[in-house]
Amino acid sequence: MFVLDSRLQQDTLVLGSFPLCQVLLSRDANYPWFILVPQRAEVSEVFDLDAEDQQQLWNETSYLAKALAAAFGADKMNVATLGNVVGQLHMHVIVRYRDDTAWPAPVWGRCEARAYTDEQVEGIRQRLRAVLDARFEEA
Numbered sequence: 662m663f664v665l666d667s668r669l670q671q672d673t674l675v676l677g678s679f680p681l682c683q684v685l686l687s688r689d690a691n692y693p694w695f696i697l698v699p700q701r702a703e704v705s706e707v708f709d710l711d712a713e714d715q716q717q718l719w720n721e722t723s724y725l726a727k728a729l730a731a732a733f734g735a736d737k738m739n740v741a742t743l744g745n746v747v748g749q750l751h752m753h754v755i756v757r758y759r760d761d762t763a764w765p766a767p768v769w770g771r772c773e774a775r776a777y778t779d780e781q782v783e784g785i786r787q788r789l790r791a792v793l794d795a796r797f798e799e800a
C-alpha cells in the first residue's frame with residue numbers, strides 16, 4: 662500500500678495527482694518547486710518501477726515540466742531525483758529564473774525556505790488549472 666513519506670508530508674502540500682504520481686508543492690516559496698511521487702509501495706529508485714511505470718513517470722515529469730515552463734515563464738527547468746534524505750522515490754520539477762536566489766547553483770541549501778501565503782498557493786492552483794488537462798486530478 663502506498664503511503665507518502667513523513668518528511669514529504671511535512672515539507673510539501675498535496676496539489677493533486679496524475680495517473681501514477683501524486684503532485685506536491687514544496688513549502689519553499691523561493692522557487693515554484695514541485696515534486697512527483699509515484700504512488701507505488703516501497704519504491705526508492707526508478708529501476709524499482711516496472712517498465713510501464715518508468716515510462717509513465719517520465720511522461721508525467723515531462724508533461725508537468727513543459728506546462729510549468731509555460732505557466733511560470735521559466736528561464737530553465739530543473740528535473741532531478743536524488744533521494745539522499747528521503748528514500749521514497751520522488752522527482753523534483755523546479756522552475757528556475759536567472760534572477761532567483763540560487764541561480765545558477767542548485768536550489769538545495771542555498772537559502773532559508775520561505776512559507777507560502779494561502780493566496781500564493783491559490784495562485785499556483787489557478788495556474789495549474791489553466792495549463793493541465795484531464796490527466797491531472799486536483800486534490
